[in-house]
Amino acid sequence: MSAIVFAGARRVYDLPSRRVVALESFDLSIAEKEFVVIVGPSGCGKTTCLRLAAGFDFPSSGEVNVGGQKVTGPGPDRAVVFQHFALFPWKTVHDNIALGLRNAGVPAAERERRIESALKLMNLESAARAFPHQLSGGMQQRVAIARATVLDPAVLLMDEPFGALDAQTRVVMQEELVRLARVNPRTVLFITHSVEEAIYLADRVVVMTRAPGRIKEIIAVKALREQEGWDTLPKIEDVMDQPSFVQLRTHVWRSLRDEQVPSE
Amino acid sequence: MPGRRGLIAAASLLGLALLWAWATSPFGPVSPERFPSPPLVGAAFLQIATTGFAGATLPRQVLTSLGLVIEGFLVAASSGTALGLAMGWNRRFAAFVNPVFQLLRPIPPLAWIPLVILWLGLGNAAKVLVIWFAAFVPAVINAETGVREIPGALLEAARMLGTPRHRLLVEVVVPAAAPMIFTGLRLCLQATWTTLVAAELVGSFYGLGHVLSEAQQDIYPGMIFVGMAAIGVCGWLTTAVLGWVERRLLGWHASARPAHA
Amino acid sequence: MPERASPSIGLAAALGLAGLAVFFAVWAGAGVLGLVSATFLPGPLTVLGELLHLLTHPYAGATLPQHLAASLQRYGGGVVLAVIVGLPLGLAMGWFRPLDAVVSPIFDGLRFVPPIAWVPFAALWFGTGAGGPVLIIFTGAFPPVLIGTYRGARMIEPALIEAARMLGTSNRRMLTEILLPGAVPSIVAGLRVAAGLGWQSLIGAELIVVSSGIGYMMVQGEAAVATSTVMAGIIAVGLVGTAIDLLLRAAERAVRRRYGLVGGGR
Numbered sequence: 186m187s188a189i190v191f192a193g194a195r196r197v198y199d200l201p202s203r204r205v206v207a208l209e210s211f212d213l214s215i216a217e218k219e220f221v222v223i224v225g226p227s228g229c230g231k232t233t234c235l236r237l238a239a240g241f242d243f244p245s246s247g248e249v250n251v252g253g254q255k256v257t258g259p260g261p262d263r264a265v266v267f268q269h270f271a272l273f274p275w276k277t278v279h280d281n282i283a284l285g286l287r288n289a290g291v292p293a294a295e296r297e298r299r300i301e302s303a304l305k306l307m308n309l310e311s312a313a314r315a316f317p318h319q320l321s322g323g324m325q326q327r328v329a330i331a332r333a334t335v336l337d338p339a340v341l342l343m344d345e346p347f348g349a350l351d352a353q354t355r356v357v358m359q360e361e362l363v364r365l366a367r368v369n370p371r372t373v374l375f376i377t378h379s380v381e382e383a384i385y386l387a388d389r390v391v392v393m394t395r396a397p398g399r400i401k402e403i404i405a406v407k408a409l410r411e412q413e414g415w416d417t418l419p420k421i422e423d424v425m426d427q428p429s430f431v432q433l434r435t436h437v438w439r440s441l442r443d444e445q446v447p448s449e
Numbered sequence: 450m451p452g453r454r455g456l457i458a459a460a461s462l463l464g465l466a467l468l469w470a471w472a473t474s475p476f477g478p479v480s481p482e483r484f485p486s487p488p489l490v491g492a493a494f495l496q497i498a499t500t501g502f503a504g505a506t507l508p509r510q511v512l513t514s515l516g517l518v519i520e521g522f523l524v525a526a527s528s529g530t531a532l533g534l535a536m537g538w539n540r541r542f543a544a545f546v547n548p549v550f551q552l553l554r555p556i557p558p559l560a561w562i563p564l565v566i567l568w569l570g571l572g573n574a575a576k577v578l579v580i581w582f583a584a585f586v587p588a589v590i591n592a593e594t595g596v597r598e599i600p601g602a603l604l605e606a607a608r609m610l611g612t613p614r615h616r617l618l619v620e621v622v623v624p625a626a627a628p629m630i631f632t633g634l635r636l637c638l639q640a641t642w643t644t645l646v647a648a649e650l651v652g653s654f655y656g657l658g659h660v661l662s663e664a665q666q667d668i669y670p671g672m673i674f675v676g677m678a679a680i681g682v683c684g685w686l687t688t689a690v691l692g693w694v695e696r697r698l699l700g701w702h703a704s705a706r707p708a709h710a
Numbered sequence: 711m712p713e714r715a716s717p718s719i720g721l722a723a724a725l726g727l728a729g730l731a732v733f734f735a736v737w738a739g740a741g742v743l744g745l746v747s748a749t750f751l752p753g754p755l756t757v758l759g760e761l762l763h764l765l766t767h768p769y770a771g772a773t774l775p776q777h778l779a780a781s782l783q784r785y786g787g788g789v790v791l792a793v794i795v796g797l798p799l800g801l802a803m804g805w806f807r808p809l810d811a812v813v814s815p816i817f818d819g820l821r822f823v824p825p826i827a828w829v830p831f832a833a834l835w836f837g838t839g840a841g842g843p844v845l846i847i848f849t850g851a852f853p854p855v856l857i858g859t860y861r862g863a864r865m866i867e868p869a870l871i872e873a874a875r876m877l878g879t880s881n882r883r884m885l886t887e888i889l890l891p892g893a894v895p896s897i898v899a900g901l902r903v904a905a906g907l908g909w910q911s912l913i914g915a916e917l918i919v920v921s922s923g924i925g926y927m928m929v930q931g932e933a934a935v936a937t938s939t940v941m942a943g944i945i946a947v948g949l950v951g952t953a954i955d956l957l958l959r960a961a962e963r964a965v966r967r968r969y970g971l972v973g974g975g976r
Binding site (some may be wrong): 454457458459460461462465483484493540541544545546547548549552553556557558559560561562563564566567568600630639642643646647650651658661662665667670673676677680681682684688 | 716730732813819829834836935937940941945
Binding site (some may be wrong): 239258260261263269271272274284286333 | 613
């Protein structure tokens with residue numbers, strides 16, 4: 186059974202001056218424990234996709250189902266990692282991670298145990314009592330990921346989670362996410378505008394067209410990755426040096442390039 | 450360098466004190482009948498501290514004003530913040546209230562004094578009502594703005610984590626709006642002191658404003674000075690307490706304000 | 711969940727009108743139903759009638775426009791004085807750190823004394839003359855002028871000054887083309903606050919020390935238990951204050967546009 190299904194989803198925004206079609210006849214099925222990355226030019230409606238799955242926004246027509254249920258609003262079964270982290274600045278790292286568990290009524294002892302293991306998994310043990318503004322961007326995003334994964338959600342929705350990080354931190358986070366995803370696979374819908382990031386992380390890459398956003402191409406990466414043994418390589422630059430990776434990257438680049446706004 | 454700056458500040462205040470002493474001395478250009486010399490101020494202070502002036506000694510006058518300020522501030526700040534939060538929370542409610550609010554807002558707080566005296570006389574209730582008219586407005590505006598400016602992602606994150614609707618206010622809305630609310634409270638406190646002093650000057654039986662008004666009628670410059678200084682010290686004290694509370698509550702806030710900003 | 715979207719314009723207008731209707735109905739109804747004696751809370755129409763009456767009939771020695779004219783004269787004097795003193799001092803404090811270090815502590819010490827507390831000295835020094843209210847308006851309007859100017863002078867990015875130096879700008883040009891224009895938006899914002907606080911201080915001063923002006927008219931109304939006169943005065947004070955603020959808002963917008971800062975004041 187598919188974990189996330191977009192069936193002919195369409196989203197139209199009526200602005201005072203004009204009507205914008207953000208998403209058009211969008212059909213996509215994401216399998217259980219599959220890692221799908223959507224790439225596209227800015228303003229192509231990829232964030233709209235994620236918001237529909239999260240339940241922050243609803244399709245004008247068509248349907249979005251998660252776990253066989255129509256999405257009617259946000260909930261802890263579909264945890265979101267936001268681009269700018271969206272940590273509660275007045276709560277410590279520990280308390281940010283605790284909120285979802287408290288809302289779910291998890292008893293205190295188990296709560297602490299789960300928070301502790303989430304902190305450990307994300308290398309955050311020393312920062313548990315810190316406030317978000319005392320942490321670097323990379324650390325803040327670790328907290329946001331811990332806050333989402335501690336709930337053990339059916340699906341994880343990540344909206345350009347590394348977009349606000351500097352290049353070095355970004356690489357570290359990408360490697361860590363791969364480590365987490367391969368060890369403990371979950372259903373992930375990941376949005377990015379970075380081609381390398383998409384190919385490195387994804388089981389399947391979805392390329393979108395410029396507005397109105399449609400699916401242009403879906404590229405299967407998983408079989409190639411396993412065949413070429415990318416995951417056995419410790420560093421991202423080693424993976425990116427592989428001829429198979431380079432070839433795929435060029436392919437996605439060409440596909441995307443046609444969608445860039447022509448610059449005169 | 451803060452050390453050097455502190456030294457200059459001390460020197461500057463000392464210089465001003467010396468200038469004051471010289472200017473009001475027999476050799477200076479200012480008659481002590483127009484502006485009191487330091488000894489005259491000292492004498493006035495001794496008098497009000499021991500035998501009293503304008504009906505009571507200094508502690509009683511200070512406590513009268515301070516009590517009214519605290520009472521008025523608490524009433525205005527709590528009601529104003531509550532209304533502001535409600536307006537920020539519910540846009541339809543805001544649309545309902547806003548025109549009336551905008552109608553009353555431009556009226557300078559002190560202009561209410563004659564009307565309130567007509568209604569309630571010169572007692573404490575009148576003072577609290579005038580303070581409310583003055584201090585209510587900044588509390589409302591800042592609380593409303595604070596709620597409106599909460600980043601959408603924070604609210605979405607809270608909902609995504611399954612926060613029930615009735616807990617959203619405590620978990621997210623109030624803490625997120627708190628820095629703006631405190632900005633409002635500082636303005637609120639300032640307005641409270643201004644209106645209280647004005648109201649006491651216009652008519653009252655005790656309080657620092659009453660001391661000022663009696664000293665004015667007695668043409669007693671030393672006592673005017675003491676009254677103004679007492680008001681300044683009390684104003685500074687209450688502001689410092691508010692700043693302390695803010696820093697205690699908003700320790701998480703990256704730009705939590707320094708002691709007296 | 712706070713609503714993120716505003717209601718539609720039509721709904722907002724309907725709700726706003728309903729709010730106003732409730733406000734005026736309660737105001738008028740309290741008197742009609744005898745909850746409050748009309749002596750203490752005259753209805754909206756009575757107050758409006760009184761306001762119109764005061765336009766042509768003198769009360770406490772003058773008609774409403776004459777009272778307002780007297781008030782505005784003092785107001786203008788106090789605000790202009792605050793600008794004359796505050797503007798150069800603020801610029802100087804912003805540009806010369808030693809002066810800042812000397813003046814700031816004195817300014818900070820006086821900050822916690824409300825303008826209205828100067829009334830006794832104003833009376834002592836000027837009696838019932840024009841100087842008293844002018845002094846009080848000055849103490850109300852001076853701090854925002856000083857702070858706005860000081861911030862404007864301090865806010866200029868060092869990189870801009872370095873860029874101007876690199877382009878060989880003379881000292882005089884530096885002042886007229888870089889430093890002053892850079893400070894102007896903050897100065898104008900300070901002026902707007904000063905205008906508001908000055909107006910408020912004026913009303914306070916007139917309640918106490920003078921024998922003409924809108925505040926004096928209200929005090930006389932209070933003494934005679936002429937509630938409708940007092941309320942008409944409140945409305946007049948609010949209207950003039952609004953007019954002053956609108957004028958300065960327009961000026962602020964114009965200045966911000968002129969200096970390439972998009973959008974108006976808050």
